[in-house]
Amino acid sequence: MTDTLASKYQLVIQDVHKSYGEKKVLEDIDLTVRSGEFCTVVGPSGCGKSTLLRLILGQEDVSSGFIYIDGKPVGLPSTDRGIVYQRYSLFPHLSVLDNVILGQTLRIAPWSARSKRKAFVDEAMVYLERMRLAEHSHKLPSELSGGMQQRVAIAQALIAKPKILMMDEPFGALDPETREEMQIFILELWDASRFTVFFVTHDLEEALFLGSRIFVLSQFYTDQRGNGQQIRRGAKIVADHHLPKTPLSAETKRAPHFLDLMESIRRDGFNPAHLQHVDDFNLRHPDSFRTLSPGEGDSQSDRMPQLWDKSQ
Template identity: 55%
Template sequence: MNQNNKLSIEDVYKSYGNKLVLDNIDLKVAAGELCTLVGPSGCGKSTLLRLLLGQEFADAGSIIIDGAPARHPDPHRGIVYQKYSLFPHMTVFDNVMAGSRLSKQAWYLPWKRDKDDEAFAISMLERLRLVDAMRKFPHELSGGMQQRVAIAQALMSKPPLLLMDEPFGALDPDTREQMQIYLMELHEEHKLTIFFVTHDLDEACYIGTRLLVLSQYYTDDRGEEPTVARGAKIVGDYRLAREALPTTEKSSAYFKAFVEQVRANGFSPNNRCHVRDFNLKHPHSFQTLTREENQF
């Protein structure tokens, strides 16, 4: 594995019963990337995230994180869900500190104060503009504030890989845009490696440094008979801007045209690209096709 690769996925398959969801997935992600993952409904975006977390396991293939196989969830992988997943009986500060406590000691041991961790927690709350709310409880916060707390909680253990599953999906448009900016700033400041799943194509094209399109809408040389089991593949892999862009970029003609190009290439059941012609433009893209998939 390349020393700069944070994540390596090769020949990964995942089925539920007779339904093949993920079909021969290949992906390498360098440290410091903010990868956004999009795709049609039901393509397996959250399934892939659960495999990275270790919540589920692939039927075949390998998932390597920092040179070791991905196993059960551990502090090396932070997770932020769409639902804020905060402890309702804890203050904002204690919720954030819980991210450190749970990564360093068993939950049943007495809570030991760590001044360095407390200083880091306060600095993050200041950075996320939450320091004035640090003694409040989750029910006293807006949705955007709760999600910022959840992000701070996940960052307390300084995970090498941060996984985010539709983290802004329940927010109103203004709060969502604020959170997009916060995430891009945090990514730039802390050089995080982030895997961000979203159903919002504009969001994915805006915040990421790399855009991945997972789709079940493609063709290959296995044919179109009903007996052919075909799951989703990464049909698009695009290199995006390395620096955070102003929100006005979303209104530019170039941005809108790019979004529509991605939508046409991966979201339409009537526009199926052959596996040999996938739009894999990122320099780290690679693809391992079986003989049945590519007979030429």
């Protein structure tokens, strides 16, 4: 199955578990992402969204399971995955321009960097102009506002032409107004070049507004194992929706269908008192797939021997 999945999708995550010691964080995550999709991952705090991102990025290892990008298992962080963090994305000792050309200079030997610099700068200025930052190119990151810093970080990541742009709460530290500006800004960029985005946020409205597809990750669900406190459950994907991209406007956030979807996701993913059964998850997205292990889901697999280990 993996072969066909890998050829069809840019990102495939299969049976991924992650735990820190006794604490299960992620439990049996399955998902696939098509090239050019803007997928957002949303969930209550502590559900492991950022952990999932770090697993894909290669910053941490999975406890078990597989992650493929373009059919190849992911390794340590490399140029096929770009990253924009909430903080520390920029190098404080380099000017805006040097931050943006850093990717190109790091790829060649230090002694040849000088002669190539002109070409790098030209390319970087094109990106900085798109980010509306050209006149700030010689400033230090600390001299820029939060929104501008994140625009530099996006330019820095995009110029390295990653297969997937990963973003971990990139607008989380910005004030609401700048945040909305940045949301529209990233959507414009994405509309123009349709790169694949994997965007993690705790802000449901942001996730719905930005995504062409939304994953809801949550630890609030139930399954065949019952409901007792003693059952340690890691977060799963409890909903997976296709989001129609309407004309770009912040007005979208007040449309009735937008609010309805927000309400339903809030109930299914964010309410600790509302425990949905694994069999009832809304995974009707055409690219959605899931393999359940015994004890988790439908009663059929329950009859399988308890020691059955699907990784074998």
